[in-house]
Amino acid sequence: xxxxxxxxxxxxxxxxxxxxxxxxxxxxxxxxxxxxxxxxxxxxxxxxxxxxxxxxxxxxxxxxxxxxxxxxxxxxxxxxxxxxxxxxxxxxxxxxxxxxxxxxxxxxxxxxxxxxxxxxxxxxxxxxxxxxxxxxxxxxxxxxxxxxxxxxxxxxxxxxxxxxxxxxxxxxxxxxxxxxxxxxxxxxxxxxxxxxxxxxxxxxxxxxxxxxxxxxxxxxxxxxxxxxxxxxxxxxxxxxxxxxxxxxxxxxxxxxxxxxxxxxxxxxxxxxxxxxxxxxxxxxxxxxxxxxxxxxxxxxxxx
Amino acid sequence: xxxxxxxxxxxxxxxxxxxxxxxxxxxxxxxxxxxxxxxxxxxxxxxxxxxxxxxxxxxxxxxxxxxxxxxxxxxxxxxxxxxxxxxxxxxxxxxxxxxxxxxxxxxxxxxxxxxxxxxxxxxxxxxxxxxxxxxxxxxxxxxxxxxxxxxxxxxxxxxxxxxxxxxxxxxxxxxxxxxxxxxxxxxxxxxxxxxxxxxxxxxxxxxxxxxxxxxxxxxxxxxxxxxxxxxxxxxxxxxxxxxxxxxxxxxxxxxxxxxxxxxxxxxxxxxxxxxxxxxxxxxxxxxxxxxxxxxxxxxxxxxxxxxxxxxxxxxxxxxxxxxxx
Numbered sequence: 001x002x003x004x005x006x007x008x009x010x011x012x013x014x015x016x017x018x019x020x021x022x023x024x025x026x027x028x029x030x031x032x033x034x035x036x037x038x039x040x041x042x043x044x045x046x047x048x049x050x051x052x053x054x055x056x057x058x059x060x061x062x063x064x065x066x067x068x069x070x071x072x073x074x075x076x077x078x079x080x081x082x083x084x085x086x087x088x089x090x091x092x093x094x095x096x097x098x099x100x101x102x103x104x105x106x107x108x109x110x111x112x113x114x115x116x117x118x119x120x121x122x123x124x125x126x127x128x129x130x131x132x133x134x135x136x137x138x139x140x141x142x143x144x145x146x147x148x149x150x151x152x153x154x155x156x157x158x159x160x161x162x163x164x165x166x167x168x169x170x171x172x173x174x175x176x177x178x179x180x181x182x183x184x185x186x187x188x189x190x191x192x193x194x195x196x197x198x199x200x201x202x203x204x205x206x207x208x209x210x211x212x213x214x215x216x217x218x219x220x221x222x223x224x225x226x227x228x229x230x231x232x233x234x235x236x237x238x239x240x241x242x243x244x245x246x247x248x249x250x251x252x253x254x255x256x257x258x259x260x261x262x263x264x265x266x267x268x269x270x271x272x273x274x275x276x277x278x279x280x281x282x283x284x285x286x287x288x289x290x291x292x293x294x295x296x297x298x299x300x301x302x303x
Numbered sequence: 304x305x306x307x308x309x310x311x312x313x314x315x316x317x318x319x320x321x322x323x324x325x326x327x328x329x330x331x332x333x334x335x336x337x338x339x340x341x342x343x344x345x346x347x348x349x350x351x352x353x354x355x356x357x358x359x360x361x362x363x364x365x366x367x368x369x370x371x372x373x374x375x376x377x378x379x380x381x382x383x384x385x386x387x388x389x390x391x392x393x394x395x396x397x398x399x400x401x402x403x404x405x406x407x408x409x410x411x412x413x414x415x416x417x418x419x420x421x422x423x424x425x426x427x428x429x430x431x432x433x434x435x436x437x438x439x440x441x442x443x444x445x446x447x448x449x450x451x452x453x454x455x456x457x458x459x460x461x462x463x464x465x466x467x468x469x470x471x472x473x474x475x476x477x478x479x480x481x482x483x484x485x486x487x488x489x490x491x492x493x494x495x496x497x498x499x500x501x502x503x504x505x506x507x508x509x510x511x512x513x514x515x516x517x518x519x520x521x522x523x524x525x526x527x528x529x530x531x532x533x534x535x536x537x538x539x540x541x542x543x544x545x546x547x548x549x550x551x552x553x554x555x556x557x558x559x560x561x562x563x564x565x566x567x568x569x570x571x572x573x574x575x576x577x578x579x580x581x582x583x584x585x586x587x588x589x590x591x592x593x594x595x596x597x598x599x600x601x602x603x604x605x606x607x608x609x610x611x612x613x614x615x616x617x618x619x620x621x622x623x624x625x626x627x628x
Contacts, residue, residue, distance in 0.1 A: 078382070078383060082382070124408070124409075126409065126410055133409050134408050134409045137400055140374045140401055143371045143375045143378065143405070144381065145378060146378060147375030147376060147377060147382075147386075150378070150379060151339075151378065151383065151384040154339065157382070161378075173370070174370040177365075178374075180366065181371055181375070184366070185363075
């Protein structure tokens with residue numbers, strides 16, 4: 001759905017934040033919040049995957065802040081757009097953007113990975129309905145989104161399905177089964193986004209299992225392919241809009257991103273992919289780098 | 304459509320459970336408007352070709368890609384459809400983790416119906432004979448597991464799983480199956496039933512082994528042993544009340560299944576009886592081995608799951624009971 005249409009739609013739909021012409025600035029604010037909140041949650045949890053959460057902050061902020069027809073009041077609306085975080089390990093970022101848009105409480109979302117908290121180490125739809133499906137096993141979320149897009153098409157629903165994949169995830173064979181299937185069934189209501197930060201758990205994609213030529217692979221599988229700077233909000237928004245106007249074919253945004261974006265000591269380092277324990281100093285340094293004030297840092301770490 | 308001039312499919316002429324399933328599904332389509340059937344290019348083998356012919360727009364082709372198909376079923380269910388995943392049992396096993404996460408863990412109202420289970424597959428051989436599917440799917444929390452015994456029960460079970468809200472794994476069968484039940488047969492998820500009365504020993508069976516257990520009861524009767532036969536089409540949740548009653552009234556149990564003796568019907572029965580009212584149990588099934596090529600009846604004989612072996616197991620169980628008394 002276009003941004004303009006979204007603004008109109010939101011007039012009577014209890015928007016979770018004020019709408020206006022300065023939507024890019026609001027999305028930038030949401031992305032900043034997402035990074036800080038994710039870092040704080042991972043610090044408090046003493047485990048979690050920061051690298052891939054930081055790299056997808058703008059993508060999530062664009063989807064939840066403008067592109068998708070999805071807000072807290074529409075969680076049970078069958079005609080809502082669906083978002084699936086197929087790279088489920090990046091869920092600290094999903095929980096943060098959800099908290100920003102009032103799908104859940106900001107404070108509770110800091111309970112990441114704790115016993116009794118619905119904010120599990122990977123998203124679970126029975127704990128948090130708004131995460132749409134349970135993910136964490138790479139490849140599956142993509143297939144689930146394909147099923148959603150198929151089902152919505154069969155029921156003549158005009159809603160769209162969005163799915164965010166990691167680049168390492170593309171090494172799963174199931175991803176290419178799903179890619180072939182989506183093109184075969186002409187799922188133009190499906191939009192995949194690849195968080196292409198070029199790194200995975202142990203090392204670079206290039207070292208572990210080469211993905212290139214990535215755009216050519218998607219094209220060969222019958223998709224309309226867009227390449228974007230995954231941290232450029234204006235570019236992401238306009239490309240999502242273009243993707244939504246694609247007919248007869250699914251579309252994919254290959255979003256070039258930086259792993260650990262916004263935290264200098266994490267940027268470009270696969271060491272911060274995995275489930276890591278952040279020291280208090282590392283958390284404080286990261287939050288400082290992300291522009292948090294000393295009061296905010298104290299709140300996020302101890303509050 | 305490729306049906307023109309197609310060669311005759313082997314084994315589809317009789318009342319196989321897969322054919323019964325496919326016909327039932329087709330007849331039920333009108334009652335379940337959200338029903339869609341998912342196929343991995345084996346519709347001709349799973350009985351789903353009947354559905355495809357009647358409702359082509361509700362048959363979703365996934366190609367030979369079971370992992371995507373099973374997870375996509377979770378997505379279809381998430382947006383309000385009633386997906387029935389179909390395929391061969393051994394190939395659906397490759398999507399086990401998808402069934403675990405995207406259907407079981409997400410608790411989707413999706414059904415997985417597997418044809419070609421067990422030695423009943425026949426000449427395709429060991430690679431194609433799923434002898435561990437019941438054990439595997441039974442271990443997924445919340446997954447209901449069903450293995451009907453004849454075409455009548457398969458048709459009833461097909462309706463029952465569509466009416467049931469929750470994930471289900473159901474076995475059908477490849478080979479022509481003997482009709483055991485009349486038109487008044489009743490199927491209820493979670494319920495077993497006594498199909499032959501007796502009080503010396505209880506033979507508990509599912510799927511194709513129910514017919515063999517009934518034959519075994521005949522053999523035992525010739526020797527003066529009155530065997531009770533229980534048809535146990537729902538392996539999970541198992542009918543523990545009925546098993547407790549059988550343990551009390553006969554004191555000896557034999558389980559019979561076209562499946563590894565580990566993790567399937569026998570294990571489910573032993574878990575229930577062990578907890579409620581322990582008694583001697585003998586297990587007829589594949590003795591932790593893979594299958595091989597051969598006709599289903601030859602294989603059943605070769606791997607010792609036919610009536611004489613069930614009868615022999617019954618005599619052993621009775622001897623063990625006597626030794627305890």
